[in-house]
Amino acid sequence: MTSWAAILKKVLGNYSKACFNRNSDSLLLTAEVFQHSLLDWYDCHGRKDLPWQSKPANAYAIWVSEIMLQQTQVSVVIPYFQRFMTRFPTVQALASASLDRVLEHWAGLGYYARARNLHKTAQIINTDYAGQFPAQLDVLCRLPGIGRSTAAAILSMAFSQRHAILDGNVKRVLARFYGIQGWPGKASVSKQLWQLSDDLTPPNRVADYTQAIMDLGATLCTRRNPECTACPVASACVARITKRIEELPTPRKQQAIPVKHCYMAVLLNSKSDVYLQKRAASGIWGGLWSLPEHADKNSVIEWFQQRLVDKTSLKWLPVRKHTFSHFHLHFQPVLAQSGQPHTISEFAQSGWFKPDQSQPAMPAPIQKLLSDIL
DNA sequence: AATGCGGGGTT
DNA sequence: AACCCAGCATT
Numbered sequence A: 001m002t003s004w005a006a007i008l009k010k011v012l013g014n015y016s017k018a019c020f021n022r023n024s025d026s027l028l029l030t031a032e033v034f035q036h037s038l039l040d041w042y043d044c045h046g047r048k049d050l051p052w053q054s055k056p057a058n059a060y061a062i063w064v065s066e067i068m069l070q071q072t073q074v075s076v077v078i079p080y081f082q083r084f085m086t087r088f089p090t091v092q093a094l095a096s097a098s099l100d101r102v103l104e105h106w107a108g109l110g111y112y113a114r115a116r117n118l119h120k121t122a123q124i125i126n127t128d129y130a131g132q133f134p135a136q137l138d139v140l141c142r143l144p145g146i147g148r149s150t151a152a153a154i155l156s157m158a159f160s161q162r163h164a165i166l167d168g169n170v171k172r173v174l175a176r177f178y179g180i181q182g183w184p185g186k187a188s189v190s191k192q193l194w195q196l197s198d199d200l201t202p203p204n205r206v207a208d209y210t211q212a213i214m215d216l217g218a219t220l221c222t223r224r225n226p227e228c229t230a231c232p233v234a235s236a237c238v239a240r241i242t243k244r245i246e247e248l249p250t251p252r253k254q255q256a257i258p259v260k261h262c263y264m265a266v267l268l269n270s271k272s273d274v275y276l277q278k279r280a281a282s283g284i285w286g287g288l289w290s291l292p293e294h295a296d297k298n299s300v301i302e303w304f305q306q307r308l309v310d311k312t313s314l315k316w317l318p319v320r321k322h323t324f325s326h327f328h329l330h331f332q333p334v335l336a337q338s339g340q341p342h343t344i345s346e347f348a349q350s351g352w353f354k355p356d357q358s359q360p361a362m363p364a365p366i367q368k369l370l371s372d373i374l
Numbered sequence B: 001a002a003t004g005c006g007g008g009g010t011t
Numbered sequence C: 001a002a003c004c005c006a007g008c009a010t011t
Helices: A004-011 A017-022 A026-045 A059-068 A074-087 A091-096 A099-106 A113-128 A137-141 A148-159 A168-177 A187-200 A206-220 A297-306 A364-373
Strands: A259-268 A274-278 A320-323 A328-337 A350-353
Touching: A026 A187, A026 A206, A059 A074, A059 A113, A059 A148, A074 A099, A091 A113, A099 A113, A137 A148, A148 A206, A168 A187, A168 A206, A259 A297, A259 A364, A297 A328, A320 A364, A328 A364
Parallel strands: A259 A328
Antiparallel strands: A259 A274, A274 A350, A320 A328
C-alpha cells in the first residue's frame, strides 16, 4: 500500500483531476503530468545556451560534448570543449588528425580511452558512413565509446528521435521520484530505472525533454541539498514525501582503496629538456607521455647509471600523492642532470621535450610536477 | 556481475 | 578524506 501510484494519487492535488479522469492508466497519466511539468519548468529555467547547443542541432558537437561529459562536470568540460572544437571543427578534421594531437587536447580531462575511442569513431564515421552520423540506436551503440545512454542522448538531441537516456542525473531523479532503493550500478536496479526512463520519455519535444531532465538533476535534484522547493515534480516525489532524499539513490558499497608506490625519473639534458616516454595504449594514462616509471629504488638507480648519471648526484624529491578512483598513487620524483645526450633506444617511444610547453599530452599530476620543479 | 579507467570539485 | 560527476569497455 506504499506503492508509488497510491502515494501519488494522495498528494497530486495541484495537478488537474481531469488528467486522472481522462485516462485510467495511472502510469501513462503520470508520464504525461511529469513531462508537462518538467517541460514547463525547462522553458523557464533550463539551460539553452551551452556551447554545444545550437539551432539547428550539430550532431558532431553534441557527440563530442556527450563523450567529454561522461563522469565529468559541465563547468570542467566547457573550456576543453571550446578548444577541441576550434582545433577539430568537424568529424573530418578529427578523423584526419593524429591520435597524439587529439590526446593533447584531452590532457587533463582524464579517462583517456574516451579520446582514443572518439578518434577511432570519427574515422569509422568518415569512412564507413560518408561522414554522416548513423541515426539508428543499435548502429550508434556499436561505435567505440558510445553506449546506450550516449547513443540515446545523441539521437534525441540531434535528431529528435524518441529514446530514453539513463545518465547519473536521470538515475538520481528517477531513484528519488519513484523511491527506488539499491545501488543503480546493480543490474536489477539499472533495469528498473531504464524501464521508468523509457516510460517517461515523451514522443514530442524529446530533445527538450532530454536536456530538461538532465538539467533538473544537475541544477535542482543534486546529490546533496536538492532544491525541492523549486522542483516542478516535487509534489509527487516519493523520496521527498517519505523523507528519503538524502538516502537515494543508494550509494555503492565503498571498499578501502589501495596505495601504490613508485618512482618517477626526471632526467634533464644539458639544454634542460626533460626525457619522456610514451605510455602503453591501455591502462592508466594510456597513450600519454610521462616520466619513466620504476617500481623500486634499485631500478631507478640502475636506470640512471645506464645513462651515465652517478648515484650520488641523484636528487630525491619529496613524495607526491595522486588519487585515482580506484587507488592512491604515491610517487617519488628522482631528479638528475645528464652530461651526455641520451642515445639508448627504448621499447616505448621516447624523447626530449621542453617542459614549459603544452606538448606532448601529459597526465595532469606529471604536468604539475614539472611545472613545480623546472 | 564486477572491475578498470582521471581529474576536478564539494563538503 | 570521502564522495560525487551527462558511462563505457572488458573480463
